[in-house]
Amino acid sequence: xxxxxxxxxxxxxxxxxxxxxxxxxxxxxxxxxxxxxxxxxxxxxxxxxxxxxxxxxxxxxxxxxxxxxxxxxxxxxxxxxxxxxxxxxxxxxxxxxxxxxxxxxxxxxxxxxxxxxxxxxxxxxxxxxxxxxxxxxxxxxxxxxxxxxxxxxxxxxxxxxxxxxxxxxxxxxxxxxxxxxxxxxxxxxxxxxxxxxxxxxxxxxxxxxxxxxxxxxxxxxxxxxxxxxxxxxxxxxxxxxxxxxxxxxxxxxxxxxxxxxxxxxxxxxxxxxxxxxxxxxxxxxxxxxxxxxxxxxxxxxxxxxxxxxxxxxxxxxxxxxxxxxxxxxxxxxxxxxxxxxxxxxxxxxxxxxxxxxxxxxxxxxxxxxxxxxxxxxxxxxxxxxxxxxxxxxxxxxxxxxxxxxxxxxxxxxxxxxxxxxxxxxxxxxxxxxxxxxxxxxxxxxxxxxxxxxxxxxxxxxxxxxxxxxxxxxxxxxxxxxxxxxxxxxxxxxxxxxxxxxxxxxxxxxxxxxxxxxxxxxxxxxxxxxxxxxxxxxxxxxxxxxxxxxxxxxxxxxxxxxxxxxxxxxxxxxxxxxxxxxxxxxxxxxxxxxxxxxxxxxxxxxxxxxxxxxxxxxxxxxxxxxxxxxxxxxxxxxxxxxxxxxxxxxxxxxxxxxxxxxxxxxxxxx
RNA sequence: GCCCGAGUAGCUCAGUCGGCAGAGCGACGCACUCGUAAUGCGUAGGUCACCAGUUCGAUUCUGGUCUCGGGCUCCA
Numbered sequence: 001x002x003x004x005x006x007x008x009x010x011x012x013x014x015x016x017x018x019x020x021x022x023x024x025x026x027x028x029x030x031x032x033x034x035x036x037x038x039x040x041x042x043x044x045x046x047x048x049x050x051x052x053x054x055x056x057x058x059x060x061x062x063x064x065x066x067x068x069x070x071x072x073x074x075x076x077x078x079x080x081x082x083x084x085x086x087x088x089x090x091x092x093x094x095x096x097x098x099x100x101x102x103x104x105x106x107x108x109x110x111x112x113x114x115x116x117x118x119x120x121x122x123x124x125x126x127x128x129x130x131x132x133x134x135x136x137x138x139x140x141x142x143x144x145x146x147x148x149x150x151x152x153x154x155x156x157x158x159x160x161x162x163x164x165x166x167x168x169x170x171x172x173x174x175x176x177x178x179x180x181x182x183x184x185x186x187x188x189x190x191x192x193x194x195x196x197x198x199x200x201x202x203x204x205x206x207x208x209x210x211x212x213x214x215x216x217x218x219x220x221x222x223x224x225x226x227x228x229x230x231x232x233x234x235x236x237x238x239x240x241x242x243x244x245x246x247x248x249x250x251x252x253x254x255x256x257x258x259x260x261x262x263x264x265x266x267x268x269x270x271x272x273x274x275x276x277x278x279x280x281x282x283x284x285x286x287x288x289x290x291x292x293x294x295x296x297x298x299x300x301x302x303x304x305x306x307x308x309x310x311x312x313x314x315x316x317x318x319x320x321x322x323x324x325x326x327x328x329x330x331x332x333x334x335x336x337x338x339x340x341x342x343x344x345x346x347x348x349x350x351x352x353x354x355x356x357x358x359x360x361x362x363x364x365x366x367x368x369x370x371x372x373x374x375x376x377x378x379x380x381x382x383x384x385x386x387x388x389x390x391x392x393x394x395x396x397x398x399x400x401x402x403x404x405x406x407x408x409x410x411x412x413x414x415x416x417x418x419x420x421x422x423x424x425x426x427x428x429x430x431x432x433x434x435x436x437x438x439x440x441x442x443x444x445x446x447x448x449x450x451x452x453x454x455x456x457x458x459x460x461x462x463x464x465x466x467x468x469x470x471x472x473x474x475x476x477x478x479x480x481x482x483x484x485x486x487x488x489x490x491x492x493x494x495x496x497x498x499x500x501x502x503x504x505x506x507x508x509x510x511x512x513x514x515x516x517x518x519x520x521x522x523x524x525x526x527x528x529x530x531x532x533x534x535x536x537x538x539x540x541x542x543x544x545x546x547x548x549x550x551x552x553x554x555x556x557x558x559x560x561x562x563x564x565x566x567x568x569x570x571x572x573x574x575x576x577x578x579x580x581x582x583x584x585x586x587x588x589x590x591x592x593x594x595x596x597x598x599x600x601x602x603x604x605x606x607x608x609x610x611x612x613x614x615x616x617x618x619x620x621x622x623x624x625x626x627x628x629x630x631x632x633x634x635x636x637x638x639x640x641x642x643x644x645x646x647x648x649x650x651x652x653x654x655x656x657x658x659x660x661x662x663x664x665x666x667x668x669x
Numbered sequence: 670g671c672c673c674g675a676g677u678a679g680c681u682c683a684g685u686c687g688g689c690a691g692a693g694c695g696a697c698g699c700a701c702u703c704g705u706a707a708u709g710c711g712u713a714g715g716u717c718a719c720c721a722g723u724u725c726g727a728u729u730c731u732g733g734u735c736u737c738g739g740g741c742u743c744c745a
Contacts, residue, residue: 100740113674222740223672230742234671237740265738269680278718278736334745354745388670391743482745506745533745570702596702605706619704631705638705 001048004055011048018044018208021056031058033212034067034205041067043135043205059244069094071133071207072123072216072242073101078182078198079122080238084109089200090152090226090235097252098216098241102224104152104233111236116218119238123216130211131182131197135204143177146199152226153201180206215249216242258496264548265394271553271561271610274395283392283399285541290561293590295544297559298537299380301432302404309425311378311406316358318382322348327514328357329450333483339384339399355381356533359407360515363529368519373529374410374418380540381405395545402540408532409517415530419466419505422534426490426503427472429536433547434556435502437493440472443480450484451510459507460486484510485533494550502543506533554611554633558655564591565607566628569619571596576623580616580644587648589655604631614651 001009001020011019017035021028021044034057035042037049041063048054057064073092076099081087084105092101105111138146140157147153157177183197207213217240224237243249260266268274273291276284287295303313322341325331330338330353341348352358359377368375382402391397410418430438442463445456463486467474474488481487485508491501508531511517518526537543547555557563564584568577577593584591594603600617607615617629621641628647631638 110672220739221673224741225671228742230671234741236672239740276737282736328745330745337743337745356745385744388743390670390672390741392737397744484745567705568702569704572702599701599703599708600705601703602707603705608706615705617705621704629704640704 001051002053004053013050014047016045016047017042017054017056020048020054024056028056028058031060032056033058033064033207036063041205043133044208046135046205059248065242065244066094067205067207068213068244069099069242070202071210072213072240073099074133074180074182074198074200074202074206075123075126075210075213076119076218076238076240077101077103077200078126079119081198082122083115083118088150088152091156092200098219098239100224100237100239102152102226102235102237104235111221111238113221116221116238120218123218124214126182127210127214130209132209133204133206134181134183135206136179136181136199137176138179139176143179143201146179147201150201156201177201178203180204182210213242215244215246216240217249217253255496259498259549262496262549262552263394264396264545267548267553268394268545273548276394281399282389283387283397285395285398285400291544293561294547294555294559295540298433298540298544298547299404302380302429302537305425305429306376306378306406309376309421310374311376314359314362314377314379316355316362316379316381317352318384319349319351320358322350324357324361325350325353328354328360328511329484329514330354330357333448337385337387339386351384352381353383353385355379355383355403355405356407356511356531357515359405360511360517360531363409363517364515368409368529370411370519370521370527373519374408374414375529376406376408378404378406395541398539398541401542403535404537404540405533405535408534409512409519409529410532411519411521411527412530415462415507415532416465416469418532419462419507420469422505422532423466423470423472423488426505426536430490430492430502433543433559434550435492435494435546438472439491440467440474441477441480441489441491441501442467442474443477443482443487443489445486446479446481446483448483449481451513455509456486459509462507463488463505482506484508492546494546495552498549500546502538502546503536504534504538507531508533554613557613557651560611560613561590562592562610562612563589563651564614564616565610565612566591566593566616566618567600567603567607568593568596569600569617573618573620573623577616577618580618580628583644584648584651587652589648589651608633614647616647 001011003009009020009023011023018029018032020035021032032044034044035046035048036055036057037052041057057067059065059068070093073094077089077092080101080103081089086106088104090102090104092099143157144154147157179199180202181197181199218238219241220239222237222239223234225234226232241249241252243252268291271290272288273294274285274287276282277286280286319342322331325338334353338353339351341350359379362377363375380402382400384400387397387399392399408418427438430436442460444460449456467488485506487504487506489501490503491499493499512528512531517529519529521527547559555561564581566577566581568574574593574595581591581593594607604615604617611633613633615631617631617638619629622628625641627641627643629638629640630642630647
């Protein structure tokens with residue numbers, strides 16, 4: 001055997017993964033969950049072939065944890081079949097941080113919240129029984145017999161060949177199927193026609209026995225369609241999380257709690273930033289003064305950067321006759337996702353789901369010369385999309401939102417340069433908002449598309465070249481593009497490691513054709529411009545939500561709605577406090593004063609809860625000396641006797657410091 | 670749209686096995702004038718989401734609707 005570190009180890013013929021782990025050391029033997037043999041995962045108990053490259057999987061790796069989680073899913077399925085005899089079980093994979101299993105309960109029953117505790121209790125019994133996971137190989141016919149009363153399993157087995165790859169993941173490979181049996185020591189009712197225990201169709205591998213599991217928690221119930229198809233039966237899904245130790249489980253639950261604490265909907269209410277009035281309708285937000293201020297700062301920054309980048313500002317209406325979206329093709333492809341039309345004077349007017357056709361009309365308003373290119377039009381364009389009710393998610397997924405939308409019309413030889421500068425622009429903007437960990441995704445031609453293969457190829461290559469020139473790491477999403485264009489999406493990781501898709505850049509050959517766009521070239525001939533769609537924030541509302549969660553509501557100084565709050569110790573310090581606030585305002589800082597109607601401690605607490613970056617306390621000493629007491633957000637103890645002029649200089653420097661220079665901080669993933 | 674869950678004061682939540690509804694915080698008023706995360710007292714505030722039904726009586730039970738949350742499907 002060759003180990004991952006390149007060392008070679010001799011073992012007797014027929015030795016198993018467990019033997020190998022034991023030969024390396026007792027700690028590894030204890031931690032071992034499964035093995036990877038020449039890249040394929042196997043049970044610890046499986047004999048190893050001579051000369052194989054073997055690595056032992058433990059919970060230190062995501063692969064090892066996946067084994068743990070998948071095995072826990074089997075235990076859950078067994079528990080459900082104990083509690084609901086006759087339950088049918090579909091699939092139960094490991095997923096990020098956990099697992100799920102889909103069930104079809106007898107008589108169309110549904111799980112309720114109380115059921116999670118019951119299932120969990122039964123799972124703990126199964127784990128206490130320390131049942132082995134026994135792998136068995138069967139022919140396809142045997143498999144069909146074994147799961148005769150499990151229609152979902154039958155479908156998977158029958159799918160061999162037809163959907164071989166998918167089926168292989170569920171334990172049905174070409175020529176036969178594998179199962180895992182948990183012999184049931186208690187002789188309780190068993191599932192799937194087995195004579196001794198719970199049997200599930202499965203590729204494996206699994207941990208040696210259920211006793212290796214135990215640090216798990218069932219987290220939520222959901223409905224899920226069989227095979228993800230909404231026209232097929234709806235199954236009952238149970239989600240859980242599973243870890244290798246109580247500590248790892250607790251840490252995970254703490255991370256989940258932290259994410260809840262940062263939820264932009266919660267902070268949006270607590271910090272008085274925005275809300276969704278039911279009177280207006282689902283998915284339609286209003287921004288309150290403080291949220292509006294943050295949003296305006298985002299917009300101001302964006303406008304200034306676009307102005308410096310040679311963009312021109314345009315404005316377009318919110319509704320348009322249907323003919324515009326017929327020409328663009330959107331009505332043909334996305335009518336379901338658009339708000340329904342209003343009928344007026346014999347025409348149908350739709351709220352716009354996109355801004356691009358309107359920008360094209362501006363381009364087409366007169367003949368264009370090559371001398372005008374590249375033409376870059378920018379607009380904060382508010383669009384409306386009829387998102388299905390179940391997908392709405394605060395500002396992250398709303399029905400009305402505003403794109404920092406721009407369309408660049410250029411000549412062929414300008415395309416690469418535009419894309420390169422766009423990528424630089426994107427990264428600069430993201431860094432400005434504290435997002436420094438990015439990666440890109442290149443999405444290629446989907447199954448349903450318009451245009452020619454050659455055009456798609458050309459556009460995709462232009463994007464790929466731009467990414468490679470910029471040296472940005474990227475993954476490829478085959479078939480992930482829009483119907484009219486391939487795209488680059490930029491993803492960022494926030495302060496607690498969650499990934500968000502923000503910016504998008506699309507190269508489009510189709511709209512210029514559909515709208516018969518042209519320019520007169522240096523050769524006096526007519527040419528078709530290329531078009532680039534791009535949004536950097538993506539949606540202002542969504543980006544705002546990401547910022548709220550990223551900063552946990554504690555905006556950096558330059559974005560904080562209230563930057564400084566001045567607290568007079570007593571009423572007779574009020575005049576001085578007001579003059580301090582006025583000096584700060586004169587220096588371009590946002591400062592408020594809170595009169596001494598409440599005890600100082602209460603006012604400090606309130607300011608802290610509002611996450612004000614600087615709380616200033618002024619009393620007798622300060623009035624006499626022209627100083628302030630400075631309580632900085634996040635610092636242990638306040639400073640006393642700071643000269644006001646010094647503080648102002650400090651704050652101005654901090655606001656400037658938030659702006660990365662041309663070299664910029666932040667790493668490119 | 671589908672499944673599960675929730676909707677009681679501005680917020681967070683108790684509560685009523687069917688008999689005119691409660692706390693804390695917040696708001697308002699008065700007093701307190703205080704040096705860094707909750708001063709005291711008082712007052713106001715609710716068609717118990719909405720609409721039907723059952724009942725002598727419904728916030729409570731039943732049905733429907735709306736909104737919200739978690740998933741699924743979807744995301745130009």
